Amino acid sequence: MDNVQEKIINSAEFQDFLSFAKQNKIENKEGQPYILLEGFLHVSRFVLLNTYLGILANKQGYNVAFIAGSDGNTQCNIAYKALGAEPIYLSELQYKKSFIQKIISKLKRELRKSLLQKDLTNLLNFKEGTVNIGAYVYDTVIRVTPNVFTISQAQYQVVVEKLEQAVEVYYKYKSLLSAKNIKYIVLSHKFYINYGILGRVGIENGASILSIFGGLIKEIKDEDFYMESDTKVTPEILERLYQLPKETILNFISKRFSGEVLQHDVYYAYQTKREYEDTEVYLNLKLDKDKPIGLIMTHAFSDVPHCTGFSIYLDYYDWFVKTLELIKDIPQVQWLIKPHPASVLYEEVGVVEEVIKAFPHIQLVPNDIKPTSLFRISDAVVTVRGTAGAEALLFDNQIILAGASPYDSLGLTINCKNEQGYKSTLSQIQKKYKRTETELYKAQCALYWITSNASYSDDLIGSGMPPNLSNEVIFDTETNNYKQACHLLKMQDWQNHVFIKNINRIFLKNNSNSLSVFSPIA
Numbered sequence: 051m052d053n054v055q056e057k058i059i060n061s062a063e064f065q066d067f068l069s070f071a072k073q074n075k076i077e078n079k080e081g082q083p084y085i086l087l088e089g090f091l092h093v094s095r096f097v098l099l100n101t102y103l104g105i106l107a108n109k110q111g112y113n114v115a116f117i118a119g120s121d122g123n124t125q126c127n128i129a130y131k132a133l134g135a136e137p138i139y140l141s142e143l144q145y146k147k148s149f150i151q152k153i154i155s156k157l158k159r160e161l162r163k164s165l166l167q168k169d170l171t172n173l174l175n176f177k178e179g180t181v182n183i184g185a186y187v188y189d190t191v192i193r194v195t196p197n198v199f200t201i202s203q204a205q206y207q208v209v210v211e212k213l214e215q216a217v218e219v220y221y222k223y224k225s226l227l228s229a230k231n232i233k234y235i236v237l238s239h240k241f242y243i244n245y246g247i248l249g250r251v252g253i254e255n256g257a258s259i260l261s262i263f264g265g266l267i268k269e270i271k272d273e274d275f276y277m278e279s280d281t282k283v284t285p286e287i288l289e290r291l292y293q294l295p296k297e298t299i300l301n302f303i304s305k306r307f308s309g310e311v312l313q314h315d316v317y318y319a320y321q322t323k324r325e326y327e328d329t330e331v332y333l334n335l336k337l338d339k340d341k342p343i344g345l346i347m348t349h350a351f352s353d354v355p356h357c358t359g360f361s362i363y364l365d366y367y368d369w370f371v372k373t374l375e376l377i378k379d380i381p382q383v384q385w386l387i388k389p390h391p392a393s394v395l396y397e398e399v400g401v402v403e404e405v406i407k408a409f410p411h412i413q414l415v416p417n418d419i420k421p422t423s424l425f426r427i428s429d430a431v432v433t434v435r436g437t438a439g440a441e442a443l444l445f446d447n448q449i450i451l452a453g454a455s456p457y458d459s460l461g462l463t464i465n466c467k468n469e470q471g472y473k474s475t476l477s478q479i480q481k482k483y484k485r486t487e488t489e490l491y492k493a494q495c496a497l498y499w500i501t502s503n504a505s506y507s508d509d510l511i512g513s514g515m516p517p518n519l520s521n522e523v524i525f526d527t528e529t530n531n532y533k534q535a536c537h538l539l540k541m542q543d544w545q546n547h548v549f550i551k552n553i554n555r556i557f558l559k560n561n562s563n564s565l566s567v568f569s570p571i572a
Contacts, residue, residue, distance in 0.1 A: 063532035076108035089118035089126035094531040143222035199351035265506025317517040319391035326423040345428035347438035361453030443493035
């Protein structure tokens with residue numbers, strides 16, 4: 051990967067973009083507030099967008115700085131330096147070591163106590179200031195540690211190392227925010243230790259967070275809004291979606307279900323699978339058409355289970371295992387389970403299959419079946435907050451949620467608040483009924499909003515990475531993104547581009563929790 055990054059940096063396309071950055075070099079002035087660009091994610095889309103943000107913010111009276119892990123030879127470091135942004139390196143930030151060691155010693159004692167009790171779950175309660183650093187440690191541990199899907203599977207020393215890192219990072223960010231008047235922080239992620247804690251410390255110190263998600267920039271000023279999904283479907287968003295041509299919504303959904311949308315989950319769920327006839331599903335799985343069918347759509351277990359706040363269970367793996375236990379006592383429902391389509395990306399292939407060996411009442415669906423083939427015959431879909439639930443709404447399924455979700459405020463889902471209510475809901479699954487046309491279109495708009503932002507592409511910010519992450523594909527995608535952007539930057543007045551205008555709205559109209567969208571609704 052490092053060799054690929056070096057090739058990208060030395061490419062004519064990246065060097066051409068550096069020329070643009072130098073031509074639009076910003077000028078920092080003493081006394082002006084700062085916008086802080088995050089420089090941890092070294093991909094062209096984020097480099098392009100951050101560069102535009104820096105130029106536009108500087109014109110509105112903001113100094114520009116960027117934070118990176120260290121002074122390495124990366125796309126971010128090189129591009130932002132060419133722009134004239136002030137570099138800040140996490141490895142060089144100062145903090146009071148003696149003070150932090152006392153905090154870490156206390157947390158270690160708590161962890162040891164938990165370990166003796168064979169329970170590390172109280173890690174989620176660890177806080178510094180208003181920031182729940184334990185959640186970021188939890189999600190980082192299960193993401194970076196092979197074969198660890200829930201915190202109780204992690205080794206004590208691994209958790210301690212990440213906890214020490216989180217405490218250190220928290221106080222480094224506190225020191226930085228105290229030393230500089232930072233008004234905006236741009237983030238590519240709101241989770242994991244380096245990203246998530248930066249955003250939370252920023253809010254703690256009065257900064258606004260500009261959270262980037264594909265074709266969406268969300269401005270965040272408070273903790274509750276920070277913990278909400280960036281693609282949360284609100285009444286305001288629905289009203290804006292209703293103003294779009296209906297064909298735009300329906301055509302996108304059609305492309306998604308046929309696997310034509312460039313997005314990893316779509317590729318693994320639809321492009322590489324096949325459609326089954328309803329009769330084929332019934333025969334293959336020996337299902338009774340007269341009995342209700344419950345479909346459990348699992349999550350990628352290590353994919354930030356604490357990204358949007360509330361969940362009945364500790365994490366996705368904990369939810370999965372305990373759901374299997376609960377439904378042992380619900381024989382009147384025919385239970386099917388489908389592993390997450392992108393489990394291969396998280397090195398989780400075979401985990402679901404191994405766990406359900408102890409639960410003979412569960413049927414694993416065929417590996418090559420499209421989710422839509424299952425949604426047509428199922429009556430209820432069970433998930434914590436997965437996109438599969440939003441998809442299944444279009445097929446009249448009852449959607450049972452065990453946590454906060456981007457689509458839980460539509461009035462179309464069953465939002466369980468505790469395990470007792472969750473079990474009761476599972477036990478009451480009935481045959482599905484047809485939704486009204488109004489409900490259906492609301493669900494279609496919601497699915498469009500939740501999923502189209504992730505796959506948004508534009509010549510000015512480029513396209514996302516294809517599912518095939520070979521070195522050749524990475525190089526071609528990244529250099530093509532720089533090539534297309536530079537072509538547009540040279541051929542027209544780029545500052546009149548639709549999403550550049552929307553970015554400017556952030557700095558010209560400082561509305562609380564405003565939403566600035568490139569596309570699909572500007």
